[in-house]
Amino acid sequence: MTDTPPIVAFDKVSKTYDEKSWIVDNLSLDIRAGEFLTLLGPSGSGKTTTLMMLAGFETPDHGRILMDGRDIVPLAPHKRDMGVVFQSYALFPHMSVDENIEFPLVARGVAAGERRRRVAEALDLVQLGALGGRRPGQLSGGQQQRIALARALVYRPRLVLMDEPLGALDKALRLHMQTEIKQLHQQLGLTFVYVTHDQDEALTMSDRIAIFHQGKIAQLGGPEELYNRPRDVFVAGFLGQTNLLTGRYDGVDDQCSVIRLADGTALRAQRPEEGAFTLGQTVNAAIRPERIRLAPAGAAGPAADGAVLAGPVTSCVFHGDHLTLHVDILGRDVVAKINPGETGALPVPGEIVRLLLPSRVTLALA
Structure with missing residues (x-):
C-alpha cells in the first residue's frame, strides 16, 4: 500500500475560527486508496475540523484539498463521492430504516428499482436485513450506528468518513463494532478516514494513525511504529x-x-x-x-x-x-x-x- 498514489492530498491547509489561532495549521497529509487512516488527538487538536473540511462541511482559509489531483474545496459535499457517519448518527426519526438508507440515492436521482436493490444490499452488509420497516427510535444504539454506516455505504462512495461513530456506545458494544467496521473495510476495500480520541480504538483498527496536536500532525505512521517508536514526549504520553x-x-x-x-x-x-x-x-x-x-x-x-x-x-x-x-x-x-x-x-x-x-x-x- 505504500506505493499506492494518494486518493486525497491536503496541501498546506489551514483553518481558523477566530482569526487569532489556527485550529488546523499548515496541514499536509496524503490519504492512500484503500487504507484505514485514523485521525487521533485530544479535544481541540484539529482532527474533526480536518475531517469536516474533507467532507465539505467546513472550508479551509488557506491551502488545497486534492482528490485525484483535482481541488475539491469548491465542490459541494454531495459532489465529493464521500459517505459520512457522525457520532449522533443523524438519522431522520420520521423515516423508516429503508427510507433513511435510501435518502442519499433519492438525492442523486437513482432509479427506484436500483434504489431498492442497493438498500437491501446495504442492510445485508450490516446484518440488519429484517429491520427495514422500523423507525430509528425502535432500534438500539448499536443498530442505529449500523444503519448510519449502511446509509454512508449505499451509494458506493470512494471514501467513508467517520467522526467518533462509537462514542455513544457502551464498552462491550464499542469493542464489537470496532471489529465489524474493520471487517467491512477489509471486505469492501474502500478508503476509511476515522476520527477518534480513543487510543485503543486507533491501535486496534488502523493501518496508519495521524496524531494531531495543536492543529498539526505530531507523528504519522502505523500503530506499532507510533507505540514503540514515538517521536516525542507528547506522542509517547498520548498513545498509551x-x-x-x-x-x-x-x-x-x-x-x-x-x-x-x-x-x-x-x-x-x-x-x-x-x-x-x-x-x-x-x-x-x-x-x-x-x-x-x-x-x-x-x-x-x-x-x-x-x-x-x-x-x-x-x-x-x-x-x-x-x-x-x-x-x-x-x-x-x-x-x-x-x-x-x-x-x-x-x-x-x-x-x-x-x-x-x-x-x-x-x-x-x-
Missing part, C-alpha cells in the same frame, strides 16, 4: 501509558544513550538518531509500563540490560492477568504492569521493590 524520568543526556556508551538522573543514576536507552541531542541536554527516559520487570532482591544500579531502580510501592492493583504497581522513584510515580507469577505475595504499600528498565525498550525523548 508511558513513564517519564527526566535527566541529563550523557552521550552514547556501548551503542546506548546514557541518561543521568538527578541522584546520579545512569539509565541506558536506545541510541537516538545522530545529532538528536547535545551533551548535557535535559531529556526524558520513556518506557511503557508493560516493559518494566521486577529485578531480583538486592539488585540496584547498573544491570546487563538497562538499570535497576528501587523505591517504595504506593499502590498495587490486581487485574487477574497482571498487577499494576505504582512505585515512587525519585519523586515520580512509575507504573509497572507485572505478571502476578513474578511476585509471589502481592507487594504492599511501603514495600521496597526493584524495577528493571531494559535499555532495548527504553527511549530517550525530548
Whole structure:
C-alpha cells in the first residue's frame, strides 16, 4: 500500500475560527486508496475540523484539498463521492430504516428499482436485513450506528468518513463494532478516514494513525511504529501509558544513550538518531509500563540490560492477568504492569521493590 498514489492530498491547509489561532495549521497529509487512516488527538487538536473540511462541511482559509489531483474545496459535499457517519448518527426519526438508507440515492436521482436493490444490499452488509420497516427510535444504539454506516455505504462512495461513530456506545458494544467496521473495510476495500480520541480504538483498527496536536500532525505512521517508536514526549504520553524520568543526556556508551538522573543514576536507552541531542541536554527516559520487570532482591544500579531502580510501592492493583504497581522513584510515580507469577505475595504499600528498565525498550525523548 505504500506505493499506492494518494486518493486525497491536503496541501498546506489551514483553518481558523477566530482569526487569532489556527485550529488546523499548515496541514499536509496524503490519504492512500484503500487504507484505514485514523485521525487521533485530544479535544481541540484539529482532527474533526480536518475531517469536516474533507467532507465539505467546513472550508479551509488557506491551502488545497486534492482528490485525484483535482481541488475539491469548491465542490459541494454531495459532489465529493464521500459517505459520512457522525457520532449522533443523524438519522431522520420520521423515516423508516429503508427510507433513511435510501435518502442519499433519492438525492442523486437513482432509479427506484436500483434504489431498492442497493438498500437491501446495504442492510445485508450490516446484518440488519429484517429491520427495514422500523423507525430509528425502535432500534438500539448499536443498530442505529449500523444503519448510519449502511446509509454512508449505499451509494458506493470512494471514501467513508467517520467522526467518533462509537462514542455513544457502551464498552462491550464499542469493542464489537470496532471489529465489524474493520471487517467491512477489509471486505469492501474502500478508503476509511476515522476520527477518534480513543487510543485503543486507533491501535486496534488502523493501518496508519495521524496524531494531531495543536492543529498539526505530531507523528504519522502505523500503530506499532507510533507505540514503540514515538517521536516525542507528547506522542509517547498520548498513545498509551508511558513513564517519564527526566535527566541529563550523557552521550552514547556501548551503542546506548546514557541518561543521568538527578541522584546520579545512569539509565541506558536506545541510541537516538545522530545529532538528536547535545551533551548535557535535559531529556526524558520513556518506557511503557508493560516493559518494566521486577529485578531480583538486592539488585540496584547498573544491570546487563538497562538499570535497576528501587523505591517504595504506593499502590498495587490486581487485574487477574497482571498487577499494576505504582512505585515512587525519585519523586515520580512509575507504573509497572507485572505478571502476578513474578511476585509471589502481592507487594504492599511501603514495600521496597526493584524495577528493571531494559535499555532495548527504553527511549530517550525530548
